Amino acid sequence: MMPFLLAEFALLENKLPLYVYCVGSHEQKHLLRPDGYPTHQLFLSRSGKGIFRIEGNRDMVMTPGTMLILPAGVPHEYFPDDSEDAWELGFVAFSGSTASAVLEHLGNQKPTLLKKTQFHAYWNKLESLWQLINLNGESGYWEASRKMYDFLLSVLEGQSNQEIKQRMKPVGQSNPALQEAIKLIHDHYNERLHLSNLARAVGYSVQHFHRLFVGIYGISPMLYIQQIRMRRSVQLFEENPSMTVEKVAQQLGMETSYFIRIFKRTYGQTPKQYFKYE
Numbered sequence: 696m697m698p699f700l701l702a703e704f705a706l707l708e709n710k711l712p713l714y715v716y717c718v719g720s721h722e723q724k725h726l727l728r729p730d731g732y733p734t735h736q737l738f739l740s741r742s743g744k745g746i747f748r749i750e751g752n753r754d755m756v757m758t759p760g761t762m763l764i765l766p767a768g769v770p771h772e773y774f775p776d777d778s779e780d781a782w783e784l785g786f787v788a789f790s791g792s793t794a795s796a797v798l799e800h801l802g803n804q805k806p807t808l809l810k811k812t813q814f815h816a817y818w819n820k821l822e823s824l825w826q827l828i829n830l831n832g833e834s835g836y837w838e839a840s841r842k843m844y845d846f847l848l849s850v851l852e853g854q855s856n857q858e859i860k861q862r863m864k865p866v867g868q869s870n871p872a873l874q875e876a877i878k879l880i881h882d883h884y885n886e887r888l889h890l891s892n893l894a895r896a897v898g899y900s901v902q903h904f905h906r907l908f909v910g911i912y913g914i915s916p917m918l919y920i921q922q923i924r925m926r927r928s929v930q931l932f933e934e935n936p937s938m939t940v941e942k943v944a945q946q947l948g949m950e951t952s953y954f955i956r957i958f959k960r961t962y963g964q965t966p967k968q969y970f971k972y973e
Contacts, residue, residue: 743782
């Protein structure tokens with residue numbers, strides 16, 4: 696269990712576009728909040744079973760390995776079910792100028808129950824947030840802001856991957872040409888990939904290739920390439936903290952100014968702000 700921690704560095708909320716408000720885990724009891732909670736919340740159900748009762752929605756049942764996104768200000772109550780197993784519930788509340796934008800991608804700013812996916816990794820991220828704030832004070836709070844970005848983006852990526860798989864099922868059978876296009880993108884994301892070249896490589900016209908790709912993956916081929924580059928840029932910065940922005944952009948096959956612009960559009964900050972808060 697991680698005892699409830701309230702981050703009390705109030706002045707930092709004016710500096711950070713995303714910050715942790717509170718974090719913890721415990722054996723959950725009945726809790727009623729008729730006016731909602733002042734910040735957005737992410738809940739993780741580790742064991743047992745509980746029920747969220749949210750105004751205007753059907754009851755949401757949380758079983759082990761599930762997560763729940765709950766926007767700020769939504770009246771709700773939650774409580775364990777009648778089983779004998781204790782309901783261990785983890786939680787992190789977050790806010791900031793970019794919080795609502797991230798939340799919109801996760802659940803369109805509505806209470807959203809997330810399916811089981813990589814739960815153990817998410818729980819580890821929750822524990823890491825708790826440890827940072829518990830042991831390191833204000834310096835840990837800054838680092839926790841960085842990790843909160845990573846946490847939410849990981850959840851978003853996991854949900855996006857699930858949605859892609861779900862969209863592929865109705866097609867009836869896999870499309871070898873699009874699978875080959877995906878392989879080409881992953882093998883050559885750091886090169887100049889033009890839509891016309893991808894389409895030609897798999898035997899489609901540009902228009903037909905674009906239409907099929909969007910129909911199955913939900914995004915355009917060029918946006919798919921952009922997302923891969925941005926995820927790879929985060930990996931490069933984390934693996935090589937001394938690597939310059941210019942070097943990372945070069946390894947991704949992008950002009951430095953364009954890379955910075957796309958990174959900020961994706962993560963809400965420039966690379967230097969995201970990783971160093973300079």
